[in-house]
Amino acid sequence: MPSPLSASPAPGRPRSRLRPTLSLCALALASLLLATIATPALSAAPAAATAAATNSASAVQPDAGGPAWPLPEPGPRASAPPPPAPAPGGAAWPLPGTLSGTCPDPAATRRRGAASQGLLAVVAAAMAVLAGWMVVRARRPMYDMPSIPGPWKHGLPFIGNVLELFRPDFHRVLLAWHDQYGGILRVKFLWHEGLLVSDPNALAVIMGRGEGACDKASAIYSPINKMCTPHGHPNLLTAPADDAWRAVRKAVALSFAFGNIRKKFPLIRDRTGELVEWLRSLRPGACVDVDQAALRVTLDVIGLAAFGHDYACVRLRQVPPDHLLRVLPRAFTEIMRCIANPLREVAPGLFKNGPKGRKAFADFQRHMRALLAEMKARGPPPRGDADIGAQLYRVLEASAAEAEEASRRTGRRVAPTITEERVLSEIGILFVEGFETTGHTISWTLFNIATTPGVQDKVAAELQAAGLLVLPGSRGGAGAARALELEDLKRLPYLTACVKEAMRMFPVVSIMGRITEKPTRIGPYTVPPGTPVGTSLFAIQNTRHNWSHPEEYRPERWAGVHHETYVLDMRSKEFGTQEPAHPPAPAASPASAAAAKPAAAAAPAGPVEVAAASADAVAGPVGGAGGGGGAGGGGSAGGGGGRRSQDSARGSASRVGSAEADDDDEGVGGSWGGGRREGISYMPFSEGPRSCVGQSLAKLEVMTVLAALLAAFRVELAPEMGGRAGIRARESTHLTLQTAGLQGIRCRLTPRELLEEEE
Structure with missing residues (x-):
């Protein structure tokens, strides 16, 4: 007995595509009819034009020794003076009979007629193909789609x-x-x-x-693939769950196992500490974009923890335009434009800022190739190194070895399953998934803590109970609180709840x-x-x-x-x-039941x-x-x-x-x-x-950065942000959820050791 899931729709099931399909079929038939009617006329037009041109030319052909132009007709038109004779060796006088004063070119006339005929035929054929495709789609079982509500x-x-x-x-x-x-x-x-x-x-x-x-619906993520590699190789995010995906996932999963990630905690804490010290160096009451501050830490952590590369974002006072911190947002913007407009991916030059978007893709790929070159230059990783760069290197080498063995066994060249371009795409997707996502999560959490009455005080009380809060009036700041340790993070349930609610x-x-x-x-x-x-x-x-x-x-x-x-x-x-x-949901149809x-x-x-x-x-x-x-x-x-x-x-x-x-x-x-x-x-x-x-890694990084910042500063939303309502009005969907414009989320960070003096 056939599976119920493969059963045909019940007789009489409405087909939502039928009416527009019939309209399109009628349009296609009309186009074909027009092409049929117009074809003889279009075929005759070049011949008629050619004959007319030939007759005109023969009528004005001079006799031997005669004038180089036609004799004037009798009657009123004969009173018009004839045009001057051409100079010896000069250009022939334009023949009359055309609006432009030139004799029509028979070959050009034939070409124009053939082009018009061909264009009409192509349009009619395209309409017919489109109509046929729509008919096939209309005949495809719709199951319960017509009964599903929606816009x-x-x-x-x-x-x-x-x-x-x-x-x-x-x-x-x-x-x-x-x-x-x-x-x-x-x-x-x-x-x-x-x-x-x-x-x-x-x-x-x-x-x-x-x-x-x-x-995964891989086609939706095509622009992300084009961002990572010129030819759009898939990766962990975008590829279907095939053997190559499983091999990479298996390798990268070990890198992100907490037994390995916990080794990165000192790195995260130290880089966050540098950010805290830089914020302390600002004048009291200065406002900063906490979103950009969080993104700097995030990019540094990805580079160091995954590939041993220091982008030094926290230490840069001025970020050059070709730095990865600037390239990534431009590339992400182009991804969203391509997703919203698929034609932009095919022909970027036809759309506003399309070439600039493709340049952002090329700049991003240049940074990723530099990481791949560093990874290969280091050679085989030592035993026990489970960082992402090491794991991807092992996957690449293993795939090459398998392909070589298969080639030797079969006597023909076998391409490796995972190539350098695929690894390049995997490197790129780690920045796509781990850069803005983590950074914006930190800034959205700070925004909510700063704008919700009573929440920041509860977080401060929890940090103080753990001995992590910088107390008012204490000079030197960090000396008044002990350093954050990994074990402290599980003793901060209220801060964890703040993160979860912000992520919700x-x-x-x-x-x-x-x-x-x-x-x-x-x-x-x-x-x-x-x-x-x-x-x-x-x-x-x-x-x-x-x-x-x-x-x-x-x-x-x-x-x-x-x-x-x-x-x-x-x-x-x-x-x-x-x-x-x-x-309540609508009742299921008989086929659904x-x-x-x-x-x-x-x-x-x-x-x-x-x-x-x-x-x-x-x-x-x-x-x-x-x-x-x-x-x-x-x-x-x-x-x-x-x-x-x-x-x-x-x-x-x-x-x-x-x-x-x-x-x-x-x-x-x-x-x-x-x-x-x-x-x-x-x-x-x-x-x-x-x-x-x-x-x-994301959870560890978010908790570490938030605990360090909230222990050292009291956070207030800058007045120019327009309060909570102002930020919410600027929510914008790019590749990630963020705020529109260049202001980000500006906050006033007051060092906690100065709070008592202000009071």
């Missing part, structure tokens, strides 16, 4: 909802759609018809590994794209294969369907939630029930990660500094053996079993580990096998 019904003809992509507050547009239409809605961007999903239950399936899981309200990742590979059930709907599925973290974590008073910054909502947990369903804590009160399967149906497993290291090597992180050991989802990997701690009963409505991680899990905080989530309403680092591989 697609109000989109413009042919382009759908694409204009919303150009809005700087696109993230708020998506949130408004989810608030209006619910957790699963349908959109149309040009010829792409897809879904946007914020429903926690549907997200748990989409982001997982079993039946219904969706892999201001998730820096704009949107993530998945795609269905077969007929897939998403919530109550069954959708066809090839359907793009977008998940907006801003909408998921701010919609009123998933959160109570989501517009309020309340760190207290995380009380009782384990500090290592960064993926969970908060609906029970927010609403006091498993399901919040929101409009027939397609439903038990959750435990044993379907072939989707793409999975390969174990990167033993569980002992990647035991759970310390406190708020990390929650996944790097490669897994946000679920905690506390303790040895890769066992995930369960979500707190007060913090998660859907508790995950404490089963041991399955063989496919990386053992680094794998978020599924043999269990299955019932729902997800919070996942700032994504979830499942495609979750953020570097989240352990």
Whole structure:
């Protein structure tokens, strides 16, 4: 018996594409008819023009010894004086009979007629091909797509909802759609018809590994590939979960295992200390852009921790325009422009600042090639070196060795699976994922702490209890507080809650794209294969369907939630029930009901990660500094053996079993580990096998920088920012969520040792 998922749509199912397709077919037929009618005329026109030109030429051909121009006609026109005779050897006088006074060129006339005929034929053929393509698409089973609510019904003809992509507050547009239409809605961007999903239950399936899981929609990320390499090689973020992806993920996951990342804590603390000292050197009351300050630390940490390269951003007073700190934002802006306008990627010269954007790509690639050259110049890494550069070097060498062995065995050249260009793309994507994301998370957290009454005082009290706060009146600043240690981070639960709440309200990742590979059930709907599925973290974590008073910054909502947990369903804590009160989903169609399967149906497993290291090597992180050991989802990997701690009963409505991680899990905080989530309403680092591989480093860096800054300074939003409302009005979706304009988030940082004197 055929699978219910492959069943054809029920008879009489509405097809939303039929009416525009019929209109397009009629237009194509009209074009073909016009081409048929016009073809004889166009064919005859060159011949007629040629004949006329020949007759005219013969009529004015002079006799031997006669004049070089035609004789005047009798009648009134004969009174006109004849034109002067041409000088000997001079140019022939223009022949009459044309408006321009020149004789038509028969060959040119034939060419113009043929060109017109060919152009019309090409247009008609293109219309016919387009109509045929639309007919094929219209006949494709739509399953439940016509019954899914959403803004697609109000989109413009042919382009759908694409204009919303150009809005700087696109993230708020998506949130408004989810608030209006619910957790699963349908959109149309040009010829792409897809879904946007914020429903926690549907997200748990989409982001997982079993039946219904969706892999990355690689085509959406094409501009990122072009940024990383000239020919657009894929990488960990953009590639499908094939063998090359698994090999790189396995290698990089070991680099981000907390056992290795914790060795980087002194580096992060020391570079943050340099930033603190530089801020102290400013005049009292000076305002600085905390976003730029955080980005400087972030870029330094990535370069040093991953590749041993010091960009010295914190130490630079003036940053040259070709520095990576300046190149990255320009390249990110071009990525978003290409995503919003696919034609820009194909023909950048046709659009404003297109060549400048491509130059930004080239500048970024130059920096990445320099890192690759340094990595190769160092040669084979020593045993025990698990840094990212060392791991990528090993992957590159292993792939080359495998290709050489295969070539020797088969007698023909076998190309390596992972080339230098692929490694170059992997190097580049680490900066894409780890630069602005971490830096903006730090600045958004500082903004919320500074503008929410009472929050900064609670953070200061927690730091003081840990002996980390610089006390008022103490000269020398740092001498009044002990140095921050790694173990301190797990003793700062309120600061951890502040970070989580900031990541909920201001998730820096704009949107993530998945795609269905077969007929897939998403919530109550069954959708066809090839359907793009977008998940907006801003909408998921701010919609009123998933959160109570989501517009309020309340760190207290995380009380009782384990500090290592960064993926969970908060609906029970927010609403006091498993399901919040929101409009019920429409009833499933008969085809959808027939397609439903038990959750435990044993379907072939989707793409999975390969174990990167033993569980002992990647035991759970310390406190708020990390929650996944790097490669897994946000679920905690506390303790040895890769066992995930369960979500707190007060913090998660859907508790995950404490089963041991399955063989496919990386053992680094794998978020599924043999269990299955019932729902997800919070996942700032994504979830499942495609979750953020570097989240352990990001969490450690965010907590370290915030603890150091808040221990040394009292933070106030600068008056010119217009208060909390002013910043929120300037929210802008680029590659990451940030503020529009050049001001960033300016704050007044007052050294705490001066607070008593000011009072």
